[in-house]
Amino acid sequence: MTARLAKYAKVFTIGIQNTFVYRWAFVLRSVVGIVPLIGTLFLWQGVFGSGGGTVAGYTFSAMILYFAMTVLMENLVTPTDDEWQIAGEIRDGRLSFLLLKPMNYLAYRFSLYASYRLLYSAILAPGIVIVFFALREHIILPSNPSTWLAFAGSTILAALLQFFIAYTIAMLAFWILEISTIIFITYSFEYFLSGRIFPLDMLPPWLSGVVKWAPFSYELYFPVQIFMERVKGAALAEGLAIQAGWVVVMWLAAVTLWRRGVKKYQAVGG
Amino acid sequence: MNRYLAIYRLTFRNSLIREMNFKANFLLWMIVESCWFIGQMAFIEVLYGHVNEIAGWTKWQLVCLVGTHQIISQIFQGFFYINLANLPELIRTGRLDIMLALPVDAQFAVSTRQVSFDCFVNTFVGIGIVVLSLVKLGITPDAWSVVLYLFAIVLGVAVHYAVMFSLAAVSFWMIRGQALIHGYFNLFHIGRYPDVVFRGVFKFIFTWIMPIILVSNVPAKLLARPFESPWTGLATLIAATAIVLGLTRAWWLFALKRYGSASS
Numbered sequence: 001m002t003a004r005l006a007k008y009a010k011v012f013t014i015g016i017q018n019t020f021v022y023r024w025a026f027v028l029r030s031v032v033g034i035v036p037l038i039g040t041l042f043l044w045q046g047v048f049g050s051g052g053g054t055v056a057g058y059t060f061s062a063m064i065l066y067f068a069m070t071v072l073m074e075n076l077v078t079p080t081d082d083e084w085q086i087a088g089e090i091r092d093g094r095l096s097f098l099l100l101k102p103m104n105y106l107a108y109r110f111s112l113y114a115s116y117r118l119l120y121s122a123i124l125a126p127g128i129v130i131v132f133f134a135l136r137e138h139i140i141l142p143s144n145p146s147t148w149l150a151f152a153g154s155t156i157l158a159a160l161l162q163f164f165i166a167y168t169i170a171m172l173a174f175w176i177l178e179i180s181t182i183i184f185i186t187y188s189f190e191y192f193l194s195g196r197i198f199p200l201d202m203l204p205p206w207l208s209g210v211v212k213w214a215p216f217s218y219e220l221y222f223p224v225q226i227f228m229e230r231v232k233g234a235a236l237a238e239g240l241a242i243q244a245g246w247v248v249v250m251w252l253a254a255v256t257l258w259r260r261g262v263k264k265y266q267a268v269g270g
Numbered sequence: 271m272n273r274y275l276a277i278y279r280l281t282f283r284n285s286l287i288r289e290m291n292f293k294a295n296f297l298l299w300m301i302v303e304s305c306w307f308i309g310q311m312a313f314i315e316v317l318y319g320h321v322n323e324i325a326g327w328t329k330w331q332l333v334c335l336v337g338t339h340q341i342i343s344q345i346f347q348g349f350f351y352i353n354l355a356n357l358p359e360l361i362r363t364g365r366l367d368i369m370l371a372l373p374v375d376a377q378f379a380v381s382t383r384q385v386s387f388d389c390f391v392n393t394f395v396g397i398g399i400v401v402l403s404l405v406k407l408g409i410t411p412d413a414w415s416v417v418l419y420l421f422a423i424v425l426g427v428a429v430h431y432a433v434m435f436s437l438a439a440v441s442f443w444m445i446r447g448q449a450l451i452h453g454y455f456n457l458f459h460i461g462r463y464p465d466v467v468f469r470g471v472f473k474f475i476f477t478w479i480m481p482i483i484l485v486s487n488v489p490a491k492l493l494a495r496p497f498e499s500p501w502t503g504l505a506t507l508i509a510a511t512a513i514v515l516g517l518t519r520a521w522w523l524f525a526l527k528r529y530g531s532a533s534s
Contacts, residue, residue: 024444025444025450028440028444028450028453029450029452029453032437032450032452032453032456032457033452033453033456035456035457035459035460036456036459036460038460038472039459039460039463042460042463042467042468042469042472043324043463043467045467046324046325046463046464046466046467047317047321047324049325055320055321056320178295181295181298181299181301181302182298184302184305185298185301185302185305188302188305188306188309189305191306191309192309192312192313197309197313198313198316198317202316202317202319202320203316204316204319
């Protein structure tokens with residue numbers, strides 16, 4: 001058991017080293033990555049106008065906190081390159097090389113994903129601190145310790161969910177040569193339905209069922225709602241259960257597609 | 271000049287043949303873009319379900335702005351996007367050498383390798399949306415406004431080109447310049463918002479240094495907000511376009527001097 005874990009710990013370290021080589025690309029990317037947040041803040045300032053008031057139950061400060069948290073969550077858990085790399089390994093036949101190693105591919109990719117996310121967050125940390133400091137008058141941290149606990153749990157589930165979705169989509173590369181269109185279509189759903197551009201409770205009531213049962217809202221929106229203490233008690237427990245359910249479903253999909261895909265794998269070019 | 275036109279005609283023809291060979295791919299890219307565009311429209315619908323105006327912009331004025339952004343970005347993507355997105359890879363692998371040896375301007379060569387026709391279909395979707403917004407606003411633009419609108423669209427495409435080209439050229443210094451390609455989408459994300467919402471230092475940066483907020487706002491206001499005088503906006507857009515195109519050219523020549531080629 002320890003030997004097995006040590007193996008993946010090694011992959012994790014290699015992942016960190018690989019990422020660190022490209023730290024400047026990282027820094028530049030995140031500087032440019034902050035632009036949509038700036039735009040969003042200005043747009044919502046325009047939406048709220050000069051007067052106070054609320055929009056869909058959010059005060060201006062609450063809205064700012066919502067977007068600051070969404071961006072933070074996105075940086076923590078959203079995979080940036082993983083699906084492209086996995087699909088690339090399958091398509092180019094580089095997978096053969098990994099199949100020969102005594103390693104589980106899913107665990108291997110997850111170690112890389114985890115190292116990438118952790119290092120990314122560490123590099124971004126100063127930037128995130130600056131953004132939160134600049135917005136400090138709008139930031140209210142939850143006072144209840146159980147909120148922090150639920151938020152941490154939900155964030156981990158969100159990370160697993162996002163990773164398994166990316167991995168499952170990438171598995172399609174076993175059957176389809178060019179999957180970038182499929183990845184971009186998934187992105188568009190994730191973008192609008194995970195709450196990245198507006199809080200999902202702004203949607204008309206007849207869509208609330210979709211929000212509740214589709215996996216997308218559990219990628220970002222739900223953990224942020226927990227953090228803002230907008231979801232509590234029974235609804236919180238129910239949400240966590242649905243989120244965990246989706247994690248299991250996507251994990252099963254990932255494992256099943258992998259088993260079938262490897263049987264079909266032809267190692268083109270490898 | 272004629273030679274360049276002749277070369278471009280050939281590129282156009284070859285791209286069309288290629289596109290015909292991958293019809294499924296052509297359709298899928300159209301679907302991708304439609305998903306994003308429908309999302310945009312849904313966002314506007316959701317916003318205006320809660321408020322009547324945003325910084326003085328009504329719903330259909332904003333629709334006209336987003337439609338205009340769609341027209342500009344799709345024309346840019348049709349002609350240039352894929353070529354500029356490939357630039358980091360050309361630099362990394364050293365395949366740029368071949369382009370430099372061609373008897374045409376190297377910037378022209380790397381910028382015009384292929385044309386993506388699916389984007390032009392999406393341009394028509396954008397045009398449809400702009401027309402719809404004008405019908406809803408009850409505005410019939412005169413011929414003069416339409417001419418100015420088209421002129422501003424061309425300038426907008428030039429600004430998109432300049433910004434993305436400059437980002438892509440950073441990869442002369444940095445491997446994995448691909449990360450910067452996402453930067454294009456991040457930056458132009460804010461091009462769909464009314465310019466009046468921006469204040470202070472950000473307004474200055476995104477008007478003069480990277481004239482992103484002018485690009486769609488100037489033409490959209492020409493049509494959807496005829497009560498505003500367009501001249502200041504147009505003059506600013508012309509000046510800013512000239513500046514960024516000049517800077518891009520200088521940046522490219524400077525970067526080329528540093529280019530040592532890879533693996534050769």
